[in-house]
Every structure is written in structure tokens, then in C-alpha cells.
Amino acid sequence: MMQVFPARARWLVLLSLLPLCCCGGNSGPVDGKAALAHVERLVGFGPRPAGSAELGKATDYLVAELQKLGLQPQRQEFTPDGEQIGLRNVWVQIDGEDPQHGPILCLGAHYDTKLADGKDGRPPIRFVGAIDGGGAPAVLLELAQVLVKQRQPKVNVWLLFLDGEESIAWEWNDKRALLGSRYFVATMNQDKARFPAGLKARLQAFVLLDLIGDKNIKIDRDGNSNPALQKIFEQAAQAIGESARMYRHPTSQEIAQATQRGSNWGTIDDHMSFANFGIPSVLLIDFALRIPPSLQKVPRGQQPETDPAYAQWWHTAADDLDKMSAAALAFTGYLVVQALPELEAFCRKK
Amino acid sequence: MRPRFAVTLLMFAACTTSAACGPQDAGARTKAVARKVRPLSKVETPADLGERALAHVVNVVAFGDRYAGQPGWRKQLDYIAAAIEKCGLRAEHDGWTEPKENLFFENLSVTIPGSRQERIVLAAHHDTKRTQGHDDPAHNFAFAGANDGGSGIGLLLAMLPALQAHKGAATIQLLFLDGEESLDWDWNHAARALFGSKRFVKAHRDALLVGSEKPIVAMVLLDMVGRADLHLQEETYSTAELREILWSAAVACGHQQHFFAASNGAEDDHKPFLDAGIPAVDLIDLEGNPTWHKPTDTVANLSAASLQQVGEVVLTMLPEIERQYLPNRAPIR
Numbered sequence: 001m002m003q004v005f006p007a008r009a010r011w012l013v014l015l016s017l018l019p020l021c022c023c024g025g026n027s028g029p030v031d032g033k034a035a036l037a038h039v040e041r042l043v044g045f046g047p048r049p050a051g052s053a054e055l056g057k058a059t060d061y062l063v064a065e066l067q068k069l070g071l072q073p074q075r076q077e078f079t080p081d082g083e084q085i086g087l088r089n090v091w092v093q094i095d096g097e098d099p100q101h102g103p104i105l106c107l108g109a110h111y112d113t114k115l116a117d118g119k120d121g122r123p124p125i126r127f128v129g130a131i132d133g134g135g136a137p138a139v140l141l142e143l144a145q146v147l148v149k150q151r152q153p154k155v156n157v158w159l160l161f162l163d164g165e166e167s168i169a170w171e172w173n174d175k176r177a178l179l180g181s182r183y184f185v186a187t188m189n190q191d192k193a194r195f196p197a198g199l200k201a202r203l204q205a206f207v208l209l210d211l212i213g214d215k216n217i218k219i220d221r222d223g224n225s226n227p228a229l230q231k232i233f234e235q236a237a238q239a240i241g242e243s244a245r246m247y248r249h250p251t252s253q254e255i256a257q258a259t260q261r262g263s264n265w266g267t268i269d270d271h272m273s274f275a276n277f278g279i280p281s282v283l284l285i286d287f288a289l290r291i292p293p294s295l296q297k298v299p300r301g302q303q304p305e306t307d308p309a310y311a312q313w314w315h316t317a318a319d320d321l322d323k324m325s326a327a328a329l330a331f332t333g334y335l336v337v338q339a340l341p342e343l344e345a346f347c348r349k350k
Numbered sequence: 351m352r353p354r355f356a357v358t359l360l361m362f363a364a365c366t367t368s369a370a371c372g373p374q375d376a377g378a379r380t381k382a383v384a385r386k387v388r389p390l391s392k393v394e395t396p397a398d399l400g401e402r403a404l405a406h407v408v409n410v411v412a413f414g415d416r417y418a419g420q421p422g423w424r425k426q427l428d429y430i431a432a433a434i435e436k437c438g439l440r441a442e443h444d445g446w447t448e449p450k451e452n453l454f455f456e457n458l459s460v461t462i463p464g465s466r467q468e469r470i471v472l473a474a475h476h477d478t479k480r481t482q483g484h485d486d487p488a489h490n491f492a493f494a495g496a497n498d499g500g501s502g503i504g505l506l507l508a509m510l511p512a513l514q515a516h517k518g519a520a521t522i523q524l525l526f527l528d529g530e531e532s533l534d535w536d537w538n539h540a541a542r543a544l545f546g547s548k549r550f551v552k553a554h555r556d557a558l559l560v561g562s563e564k565p566i567v568a569m570v571l572l573d574m575v576g577r578a579d580l581h582l583q584e585e586t587y588s589t590a591e592l593r594e595i596l597w598s599a600a601v602a603c604g605h606q607q608h609f610f611a612a613s614n615g616a617e618d619d620h621k622p623f624l625d626a627g628i629p630a631v632d633l634i635d636l637e638g639n640p641t642w643h644k645p646t647d648t649v650a651n652l653s654a655a656s657l658q659q660v661g662e663v664v665l666t667m668l669p670e671i672e673r674q675y676l677p678n679r680a681p682i683r
Contacts, residue, residue, distance in 0.1 A: 027561040065363065241555065241627030244548070306448030327556035 028240070029150060030142045030333025032326030038065070038138035039213065039329075042111070043128045043321055045078045049115035050164045050179070051085025057112055059088045062161050066092050069148045070193050076187070080164065084111045087163040094147045096156040096344075103347040104155070104202050107109045107143065107160040109136030109209045110165030110180065110270055114315050122170055125317045131286075132170055132319050135213025137161050139333045157240065160184065160211060165210075165270050172268070181273035189277075199277070204347035206274040206281040209332065214286055217328035218308060219335070221247040221255075222283040224266030224275060229282035232346065236339035242331060249288035280346075284332070288312045351530070351573065351618035351636065352537030353372060384609050385610070388598040393665040397547035399508050400658025406433070406504035407576060407657075408649055411494045416478040418453040418529065426476060426503075428454055430526055433507045434460045437514060444553075448529070448545055455528040457546045462522040467564035469521045470671055472509070472664065474502025474572045475530030475546065487533065489535045496649045497641060500578030503674050505657050512665060517659055518672050520567065525550065530573075530619050531672075540617055551626050567675040568592060569623040569630035574642070577635055578653035583659070584610040585632040587617070591674060592631035600667040605659045612637035627679040629675060633660060 041061055042048070048055040059075070066073040076089040086343040096102050113133040118124025128134075140159045147153055166181030207229070217235070221230065230247070237246035250258070250265055258265050271281040292312040293304035306312065313319040362512040396402075398579050410429060413422035431441035445456040458476070461469075478495030494500070529545030532538055534639050557563035570592070575582070583595060614637050620630035641647040 027558050032560050184406075239627075241625070244552070244622070244625050325556065325560075327559040330559035 002096070004347055010287070014191055028330050028334030029146050029337045030139070030330050032142075032328070032330025032333070034145070035138040035142045035329035035333065036213075036321075036324060036326040037137075038141050039130055039134040039296075039324065040321060042134045042138065043130050046165060047116070047127050047132065048111070048113045048129065049117070050087055050112045050166070050168065051083075056088065057161065059090060059161075059163075062090050062111065062137065062141065066090075066144060066159075070330055071144065071145055071148065078183055078184065078187075083168065083176070083179070085168075087180055087183070089163055089184055090161040090168055091184070092144070092159050094144065094153060094157045094159070096153045099142075099156060102156050102202070103204045104156045104158055105153070105343055105347045106160055106164055106206045106274075107140060107209070108160035108181070108270060109140050109212075110162040110204060111137040112163045112166055112180070114166045115168060116170075116315070116330065120170055127315070127317060130319055130321045131313060132211055132315070133166075135324060135329060136209035136211070136334075139209055139212055139329050139336075142329070143336060144335050146333070151340070153340065155347045158203075162270050174268075178268075178270055178273050181270035185273050185277050191253055200279060203279055205343060206271055206279050207336065207343070208269060208271040208281065208283045208285075209336075210269055210283065210285045211287055211290065211314070212284070212332050213324040213328050214290075214311060214313075215323060215325040215328060216311070217282050217286050217325075217331060218245045218248060218288075218310075219286060220249045220288045220334075221265065222267045222269075222285060223255075223258075223264035224272060225270070225282040226275070226280040228346065229280055229343075232307075232339050232342040233282065233284065233335065236335055236342070240338050242335065245331065246335075278304045284335070287314070292318075351357065351543075351616045351632075351634065352532075352540075356393055363587045369626070377581050378503045385597050386594055388594065388670065390598050390602040390666055390670055392604075392662065394408065395658070395662045395665050396512055397658075399505075399512065399661040400656070403501070403504040403508035403657040403661065404576070404649075404652060406507045407496055407500040407652060410476075410500050410503060411496050411649055415482070415493070416495065416499060417481070417531065418455055418477065427458060430476065430503065434458075434510065434524075437510045439510070439514075444478040444549075451533065451542065451545075453529075453533075455545050455549075457550055458526040460510070460524050462510075462516070462524075464516075464519050464521040466519045466676060467521055468676055469523045469566045470668065470675075471523045471525050471566050471569040471623075472506060472513075472572070473527055473547070473569060473619060474506050475499060476503050477528050477531055479531045479548075480533065481643075484535050484562065486535065491645045493584050493643075493645065494648045495637075496652055497574045497576050497635070497647050498643065500649075501574060501652060501657065502572040505572055505575055505661055508657070509661055509664070512661075516665075516668065518668055520668075520672050520676055521564075522668075522676035527619050537617065540621070542662075544617075544619055544622060547622045551622040551628075555556075555626055562594075566623070566628050567677075568671050569617060569620055569628055570664060570671075571620040571630065571632045571634070572660065572664070573618055573632060574635040574639065575633055576652040577639065577641065577650035577655045578651055578656060580608040580635060580653075580656040580659065581611050581638065582609050582633050582635050583616070584613040585618070585620075585634050585635040586613060587614040587621065588631040589624070589629040589671065590654065592629055592671070594664065595637045595667050595670045595674065596631055598632065598670070599663045602666050603659065603662045605663055608659060609663075610655070633664070
């Protein structure tokens with residue numbers, strides 16, 4: 001315990017230097033070019049569907065990158081019920097003020113890519129998932145840099161790299177998707193050493209990043225997300241001058257129309273595994289207008305949704321590095337760092 | 351741009367009760383509140399600034415309609431580029447096809463380097479309102495856009511030599527923006543307007559995020575600044591400190607009778623800058639301007655004296671903008 005004070009003092013010095021580092025740059029705390037380099041590495045492994053050897057390389061890469069920072073990433077390997085493949089989640093804690101018992105903020109992203117090898121009879125595509133399975137985990141790796149080197153979090157931050165998000169069947173199948181996040185929630189809740197009073201008692205908020213990195217990135221409002229957490233991110237975007245990219249989709253008119261139809265504009269994604277467990281969760285996703293016409297389920301007589309300003313790469317071979325920019329990744333990371341004080345307060349309030 | 355709706359209604363109500371409503375009556379609307387005035391020194395301004403600005407306006411108005419796709423649009427861009435190059439500076443073109451509209455727009459800019467890379471942007475839109483092909487015949491007429499389009503361009507070009515001689519530390523960027531005017535006759539929440547400023551700000555944000563540009567520390571927008579009967583309103587979306595600097599500069603130059611008689615918001619090219627957290631101020635003569643989007647927006651209703659006065663005020667603002675917004679540290683280059 002003798003070391004606590006010097007360590008804290010060191011952090012105070014670092015924190016006091018922070019404003020000097022930030023002023024004049026405005027470039028934000030997250031290195032977009034480094035994040036894009038992570039995506040290049042992940043994409044370089046090839047298509048990375050759940051259970052593949054290529055995804056195993058991605059797992060090793062994530063673990064090695066986190067270890068470089070002096071962190072201790074944990075692997076969670078399992079075979080889901082009813083499937084024949086092994087899945088691999090990775091998680092790591094960045095210590096807050098009370099590493100053993102304190103509240104936890106979890107930032108998650110899936111890093112598996114959509115299976116599209118053609119063995120189900122569909123025309124095969126080479127799907128490398130640069131944006132869908134690459135951008136978001138890359139941002140998490142760079143957030144780890146910031147949290148370790150620039151700004152120690154007040155609450156424990158868990159970075160969670162999820163496998164098995166994509167439906168193993170081409171068409172979405174609730175039973176064969178979100179496998180990594182559901183397993184994570186269930187097993188952690190059983191972990192009496194870490195969570196003697198259950199997962200919910202310590203894990204106070206879950207933030208999911210998905211479909212991150214398009215050059216013309218936007219973050220869409222998701223009807224299944226916690227409104228208080230959404231407000232935190234909306235204000236963070238405004239504070240960093242990025243409100244033009246935030247929650248412009250769907251439009252209030254589209255939300256009203258959906259509400260009339262009894263829909264809530266919700267997206268089913270890994271955050272649902274946490275939300276359904278009672279943990280306040282928010283999804284940061286660039287999904288609206290990204291589905292190509294061929295994959296849109298358009299009611300008869302209606303036109304597919306399209307906007308030439310937004311490339312439609314979702315679940316196609318077009319989801320590749322050339323659609324991405326370092327700035328988009330830097331923006332996403334900046335957004336999370338900017339939101340961090342409010343997220344910490346949210347986690348400590350409970 | 352468009353005036354803020356609710357207040358316009360109020361003003362309209364006020365007008366209907368008064369036979370003598372209009373710019374000549376503007377004094378009656380002056381607020382009694384005392385404004386904070388910073389003690390600024392008037393910056394020496396070339397005596398022929400207004401004359402040269404007006405000459406540029408005459409030249410660009412002669413090109414005819416200057417909105418995307420019109421021959422006059424390209425002629426004006428070439429004219430602006432030539433005027434920039436005559437000063438020994440380089441005109442930077444940024445042309446693009448706006449995806450949904452299938453229209454080709456082009457922003458022009460010129461940068462005058464200072465000892466610091468942080469920029470002050472002075473901007474004006476170069477496009478004119480489309481006044482052909484609308485369903486309502488009342489919206490189709492010959493339109494010169496002398497004040498609305500021409501005046502801002504003319505004044506920016508005329509100020510170039512003075513800005514080159516400017517002794518400040520900040521880099522100055524002049525920005526000639528396309529696609530400010532709404533493609534629809536109505537403003538329609540800027541859904542089809544402000545194309546050039548939105549694009550410029552987005553590119554700047556991206557460049558900032560990867561550290562390839564230094565921040566824009568402030569933006570000054572000139573829109574309709576040449577009317578003989580000049581009445582620049584206090585544009586209320588504009589950053590409060592910049593409004594204060596603007597008013598103080600107007601006082602320092604002795605031109606306050608042309609400023610802030612009316613107080614109202616106008617959505618204009620400064621909005622994307624404000625949304626991105628960049629301090630910005632709009633010098634605009636919209637409230638009670640009888641020539642706005644009318645056939646009467648002609649050179650005959652402009653004056654060199656008005657352009658001279660606005661030029662003096664803008665040049666007087668610059669040192670104070672630097673003092674307020676340039677981060678206080680040693681130059682890095």
C-alpha cells in the first residue's frame with residue numbers, strides 16, 4: 001500500500017499536463033491513423049468468421065496489442081450450445097480507483113465477420129469486414145492506449161472484444177447470433193469471485209461500437225438504447241463540435257412513422273444481451289442507409305432506401321479499407337473519451 | 351439564408367402597425383440596452399477599398415446568373431481566381447458533385463500565411479439565388495444578386511492587399527463558398543442549402559481529427575454588406591464575444607449607426623462552423639432589407655461608402671479576434 005501515494009501523484013502530474021497536450025491540436029486524444037493500421041492488420045488476416053483460423057489470428061493480435069500496454073487480457077473460449085465451432089471472446093480490465101470491487105464500465109465491439117463462403121448455396125463473397133468487424137475493435141485498441149497512457153479511468157473500464165455477433169445462418173437467426181455477448185453475460189454472472197452479488201451489481205453501463213469507420217461516418221439513434229446514455233453521447237458530440245454526425249438518422253419523422261407502426265427503430269446487436277440482463281446499454285452504430293438495395297426487405301410498391309452520400313457496403317464485398325478513413329476512427333474514439341467523465345459519473349451514481 | 355421565423359412574425363406585426371416601417375425607421379427599433387464596448391483602435395484602411403470592392407461587384411454582376419450550372423457561375427469563379435492570382439497568391443479550387451442534387455459546386459479559397467498556422471476565416475458566398483424555373487411565377491425574374499452574392503465577394507477581393515499587409519500572427523483564409531442559397535425557393539430548414547460551408551467544415555473536422563490542419567479559431571461571414579442604406583443586424587446565432595468585437599469595431603470606426611438596429615437570427619454559412627464549435631459571426635443586412643431576393647438587388651442600390659465602412663470594421667476586428675482566440679503560446683512553425 002506504500003506505493004499507492006506515489007502512483008497517484010504520478011497520475012496527478014500526468015493529468016495536469018493533459019490540457020497542454022490538447023490545446024491547439026483539436027485533433028482529439030485518439031490516434032486515427034494507428035486505429036486504421038489495426039484495421040489493416042485485421043483485414044490482412046482475410047475473412048474472419050466465428051470459428052475460423054483467421055479469426056484466431058485476430059484474437060492473438062488483439063491479445064498481443066493489449067499486452068504491449070502492460071494489460072492482462074483474458075481469453076474466454078467456448079463452444080455454444082448447438083454449434084460445432086469454438087468461439088473466442090477477449091476482455092481486459094483497465095483499473096479504476098477500486099479495481100477489485102468498484103463499478104465497471106464496459107466498452108464492447110464484435111470482431112468476427114459475416115460468414116459468406118457460399119457453403120450455404122448463396123453466391124460466395126470475399127467478406128473481410130473492414131467496417132463491420134474491423135473498425136470498432138480497432139477503436140477499442142486505441143482507447144486502451146488513451147486509458148493506459150493519458151487518462152486513468154475513475155471506474156474500472158472493461159474492453160470487450162466479442163465473437164459470434166453475426167448470425168451463423170445468412171438470414172438473421174436469433175438463436176445463432178450474439179453468441180459471444182450472451183455467453184459473456186451468463187458466465188460473468190456466475191463468477192462469484194468477481195461478482196459476488198451478480199454481474200449487475202458492478203457492471204453499470206455497456207457501450208457497444210459497431211459498423212465504425214466509413215469516411216462519411218454518422219452515428220444513428222437506436223431505439224433499443226438507454227436514453228440517458230444516449231444523451232451523454234449526444235452532448236459529448238456537441239462538445240467536440242461533431243453534432244453534424246450525431247443522431248441525424250433516423251429523422252424525427254422516420255421515428256414518428258415507425259412508432260405509428262409499433263416499431264421502435266431498435267437495432268438488434270450485442271448490446272441487447274446486456275440490456276436484456278438489465279444493464280443500461282447504448283449502441284453507437286452507423287447503420288441507416290448502409291444496406292444495399294439487394295439486401296433491403298422493401299415492401300411491395302416501395303423504393304429501396306438510398307442516399308448517394310452514404311456508401312452501401314453492409315454485408316457485401318464493398319466493406320473494405322477503401323471505404324474508411326483515419327478521421328472517422330479518431331472521431332469515434334474522441335466521442336467516447338469526451339463522454340467518459342459523464343459515463344464514469346453514471347456508473348458511480350448507482 | 352433565412353430569418354428566424356418567430357421573431358420575423360413579431361417584426362411583421364410591428365410593421366403592420368406602423369406606416370413608416372422599414373430601414374429608414376430602424377432607429378426606432380434600437381434597443382435601449384447599453385452594449386459592452388471594448389476600446390479598439392481603428393485599423394488604417396485604404397481609402398479606395400469601397401470603390402475597388404464596388405468595381406468587383408459591377409464586374410461579377412455582368413456575368414449574369416451565378417448559380418451552379420449557369421455560364422456566369424464559371425465566369426465568376428475564373429474572375430475570383432484571377433483576382434487572387436493578381437495579388438501573387440494561389441487560388442485553391444475545391445469542386446465536387448453534390449450527390450443527391452447532381453449539381454457541380456465549387457468553393458474557392460486563398461490563404462495568407464501568418465507566423466501561426468491557426469486560421470481566421472473570412473467568408474462570403476459566391477452563388478446567387480436561382481430565380482428561374484420555379485412553379486410560382488412571382489419567383490421567376492431577372493436577378494443581379496449585387497448585394498446578395500456580389501457584395502461579399504467584391505469586399506473580400508478588395509481587402510486582399512490590406513490583408514497581405516496585415517501584421518497579425520494568425521493565418522488568414524478567404525473563403526468563397528458555393529451553394530449557400532436554398533435550391534428550393536423556400537429555405538426549408540437548410541435541407542438544400544449551405545452546401546459549400548457544410549462541405550468545407552466537414553473536411554476541416556476530418557483534417558483536425560488526424561492532425562493534418564491547425565484549428566480555425568474564428569470565422570467572419572460577409573453576406574449582403576454593400577447596400578447604400580446599410581443596416582447590418584445583430585445576428586443572434588453568432589458567437590457573443592464576436593458580436594461584441596464587431597460592435598466595438600463599429601464604434602471604433604464611428605459606423606455604429608449601420609449596426610445592430612435590429613437583432614435576429616439568420617441561418618447562414620456560419621451555422622456549420624458554429625455547429626463544429628468554431629466561433630463565428632455573420633455580418634448580414636437581412637432584417638427589413640427590401641431588396642432581398644428581389645429584382646431590386648442591383649448595383650444601383652449599393653454604395654462604395656457602405657463597402658468601405660464594412661471593410662474598415664472587419665479590418666479593425668482582426669487584431670481583437672487574434673487577441674481573443676489565438677492560443678497564447680510561442681509560435682510553432
